[in-house]
Amino acid sequence: MGDKLIRSELADLEGYAFDEVPWTTPGPLTESRVAVVTTAGLRAEGQPDWNPGDQSFTVLPRDRNDLVLSHYSPNFDRTGWIVDPNVVLPIDRLDEMAAEGVIGSVADTHISFMGAQIDYTLETIRLDTGPAAARVLLDDGVDVVLLTPV
Amino acid sequence: MGTLASVLEASGIATVALSLIRQQVETTRPPRALHCEFPLGRPLGRPEDPAFQTSVLDAAFALLDEPEGPVLVDFPEEITDDSDAPLVCTIPPADTGDLHPAEAEARGLLPAWKRSTEAYGRSTVGKVVAAEEVPAVVGLFARIADGEDWQEVGLPGDPTKAAADVRNFYEEAALSLTEAVPGARQAETWFVGHTAAGDVIQRARVAMKEQGAGFYFWYYLLPATQHHDPGDR
Numbered sequence: 001m002g003d004k005l006i007r008s009e010l011a012d013l014e015g016y017a018f019d020e021v022p023w024t025t026p027g028p029l030t031e032s033r034v035a036v037v038t039t040a041g042l043r044a045e046g047q048p049d050w051n052p053g054d055q056s057f058t059v060l061p062r063d064r065n066d067l068v069l070s071h072y073s074p075n076f077d078r079t080g081w082i083v084d085p086n087v088v089l090p091i092d093r094l095d096e097m098a099a100e101g102v103i104g105s106v107a108d109t110h111i112s113f114m115g116a117q118i119d120y121t122l123e124t125i126r127l128d129t130g131p132a133a134a135r136v137l138l139d140d141g142v143d144v145v146l147l148t149p150v
Numbered sequence: 151m152g153t154l155a156s157v158l159e160a161s162g163i164a165t166v167a168l169s170l171i172r173q174q175v176e177t178t179r180p181p182r183a184l185h186c187e188f189p190l191g192r193p194l195g196r197p198e199d200p201a202f203q204t205s206v207l208d209a210a211f212a213l214l215d216e217p218e219g220p221v222l223v224d225f226p227e228e229i230t231d232d233s234d235a236p237l238v239c240t241i242p243p244a245d246t247g248d249l250h251p252a253e254a255e256a257r258g259l260l261p262a263w264k265r266s267t268e269a270y271g272r273s274t275v276g277k278v279v280a281a282e283e284v285p286a287v288v289g290l291f292a293r294i295a296d297g298e299d300w301q302e303v304g305l306p307g308d309p310t311k312a313a314a315d316v317r318n319f320y321e322e323a324a325l326s327l328t329e330a331v332p333g334a335r336q337a338e339t340w341f342v343g344h345t346a347a348g349d350v351i352q353r354a355r356v357a358m359k360e361q362g363a364g365f366y367f368w369y370y371l372l373p374a375t376q377h378h379d380p381g382d383r
């Protein structure tokens with residue numbers, strides 16, 4: 001019921017789409033290095049809190065017990081994250097898939113942005129922080145990114 | 151998030167986006183999206199259910215086999231939130247003394263919050279105050295609810311962040327007062343509708359709105375799904 005209301009309120013939300021959808025043809029999944037990029041507004045303990053309108057990103061430490069879900073919006077459930085961070089950042093599942101050979105490897109680098117941005121054109125993300133995050137991932141040899149919202 | 155996926159894809163990284171709001175990916179057209187009609191905040195669907203989470207990842211990575219895009223596929227199973235079924239928790243008794251009942255209630259929940267934090271190893275409390283300071287913040291919101299100027303009571307920063315610390319403290323404490331992993335929004339509905347602090351923040355929200363506080367400050371004080379204004383009920 002609660003989510004239904006939020007979804008209906010967001011039905012007409014504006015968004016930015018590229019004129020041409022970019023396309024990168026991936027190599028075999030079994031050889032791909034996979035990272036997660038989430039828009040959950042995660043931060044490491046001690047890092048500053050997220051504020052509305054912040055289009056920056058943070059590189060996440062490997063130990064998720066140091067992570068805090070700090071998204072500014074109160075409009076989604078947090079208890080799932082507390083009980084099992086894999087429900088947002090599925091690193092344990094990816095580690096299992098790598099051990100089973102389903103994916104090549106799990107990246108050392110995972111990244112968080114924050115969703116529910118006020119500026120729907122995402123100008124800073126498109127022109128600055130998005131490409132900068134991509135460079136960080138490419139430096140880690142990442143081939144495939146899984147994006148997770150909240 | 152769809153736009154971000156396209157930015158990463160344009161940089162040479164193949165992307166698969168999980169989606170929780172279908173209209174958003176329809177509008178932003180990321181290269182590959184798996185729409186998951188799951189509770190907001192739980193994009194992998196079910197906490198502590200590795201098999202289910204893996205099935206979501208399998209479905210997402212299968213989209214990498216598509217020859218061209220944009221691709222938008224729906225995960226076949228839906229999960230709804232449980233906001234209509236609030237948690238049932240027995241709130242520990244607390245020594246009230248001269249404290250506002252809501253502040254005393256929050257003090258009484260500190261041991262439960264500590265047990266949860268030790269059990270799970272993480273917390274979302276701490277935007278502007280530590281857990282130990284939450285009861286005092288509840289007391290400040292009680293003063294706003296009772297008519298004092300919200301700018302004068304001495305809130306320790308952005309009121310929405312202070313309210314988030316209170317709500318998250320309660321929801322995390324509740325995890326130690328129930329047996330099963332709660333469904334999405336069960337703790338939220340319990341906090342807002344069944345605790346003294348939830349009632350205080352609801353009334354503070356209405357009071358701030360009436361005092362002319364900026365939209366952001368009163369609107370984000372509680373989830374939009376839990377706004378009850380006088381005359382609603």
